[in-house]
Amino acid sequence: MNLHGWIIYNGNLPGDKFLDFAQWIHEAASRKNSKTVIYQNNELLSLLDASKLDILGHSTAPLPDYAVFADKDIYLARQLELLGIRVFNSSAAIERSDDKIASYQQLASQHIPMPKTIVSPKIFSTGTIGEEITRHAVEELGFPLIIKEAYGSFGEQVYLITNETELYQKANELAGTAFMFQEFISSSYGRDLRLHVVGNRVAAAMKRQSKNDFRANITAGGTMEPYQPTDYEVELAVSAAACIGADIAGVDLLFGPDGSPLVCEINSNAHIRNLYECTGINVAENIIDYILEKLSQQEGGTR
Ligand SMILES: Nc1ncnc2c1ncn2[C@@H]1O[C@H](COP(=O)(O)OP(=O)(O)O)[C@@H](O)[C@H]1O
Numbered sequence: 001m002n003l004h005g006w007i008i009y010n011g012n013l014p015g016d017k018f019l020d021f022a023q024w025i026h027e028a029a030s031r032k033n034s035k036t037v038i039y040q041n042n043e044l045l046s047l048l049d050a051s052k053l054d055i056l057g058h059s060t061a062p063l064p065d066y067a068v069f070a071d072k073d074i075y076l077a078r079q080l081e082l083l084g085i086r087v088f089n090s091s092a093a094i095e096r097s098d099d100k101i102a103s104y105q106q107l108a109s110q111h112i113p114m115p116k117t118i119v120s121p122k123i124f125s126t127g128t129i130g131e132e133i134t135r136h137a138v139e140e141l142g143f144p145l146i147i148k149e150a151y152g153s154f155g156e157q158v159y160l161i162t163n164e165t166e167l168y169q170k171a172n173e174l175a176g177t178a179f180m181f182q183e184f185i186s187s188s189y190g191r192d193l194r195l196h197v198v199g200n201r202v203a204a205a206m207k208r209q210s211k212n213d214f215r216a217n218i219t220a221g222g223t224m225e226p227y228q229p230t231d232y233e234v235e236l237a238v239s240a241a242a243c244i245g246a247d248i249a250g251v252d253l254l255f256g257p258d259g260s261p262l263v264c265e266i267n268s269n270a271h272i273r274n275l276y277e278c279t280g281i282n283v284a285e286n287i288i289d290y291i292l293e294k295l296s297q298q299e300g301g302t303r
């Protein structure tokens with residue numbers, strides 16, 4: 001039986017990287033004889049009622065066998081799951097990835113190497129982060145340290161803090177939002193690795209480097225080169241993705257002081273275009289192969 005899929009992306013975000021991803025997945029699926037339809041998340045509405053759950057807005061009936069979810073609309077992802085559709089990544093994985101505090105808690109609880117982190121307590125925006133809190137951060141982490149918002153991307157919500165004044169100012173500017181204090185891994189200044197995990201493999205990897213910023217994000221001015229990860233780096237990235245329940249993830253690794261890798265981030269909605277431009281590997285092919293394989297195993301198992 002040919003499996004039918006939906007590809008869902010965020011239609012509200014600027015730039016074409018999201019549509020790009022959707023189209024590449026669509027083409028990869030069609031090469032494997034799996035018919036897919038691309039939707040923007042805001043075209044599909046979740047209907048809830050005591051007698052039924054449904055999705056409004058789709059023109060293609062019946063509901064698909066699977067969905068590739070290139071968006072962070074967790075409610076929609078969960079609605080699809082409640083309707084019995086296998087969603088890649090699952091709503092739970094997207095949720096844990098999107099919230100960096102949740103990711104780090106998961107990593108720490110699985111003893112996966114990561115930078116030391118202190119979660120700022122939840123307060124209302126009218127409250128203040130007192131000196132007793134920032135003092136703990138300085139005692140545990142020293143200067144410079146990182147302040148990182150729980151929700152953020154492209155390095156835009158990651159701040160390098162070099163002294164008490166900056167620390168107090170930034171912490172209080174962010175009061176009311178979820179953020180953390182984090183050890184600054186100076187041996188990784190402006191450099192990191194991006195390993196794209198699909199299932200229990202790394203499909204492609206690159207090294208990113210910035211000449212003028214502590215962040216290595218390409219959007220923050222970083223450059224990229226193809227990278228051949230070590231067995232240990234592969235193992236670390238695969239376990240990091242697994243620990244948040246992600247089938248597919250762009251895992252960022254930092255270079256620890258002795259060169260050994262630390263997990264910086266697990267991105268459940270990683271872009272694949274930069275990786276393709278850098279390595280020539282179209283991860284969309286790996287993703288579709290993985291999904292079709294996974295679903296055929298399930299089919300086989302239930303028969
Ligand atoms: N603790 C840290 N020590 C050193 N560099 C870091 C640290 N955390 C983040 N960075 C740098 O900042 C970049 C962005 O941080 P990341 O947590 O991946 O957030 P984003 O989701 O915005 O990419 C990383 O790729 C890395 O180069």
Ligand SMILES: [Mg+2]
Binds near residue numbers: 154155217
């Ligand atoms: Mg990142």
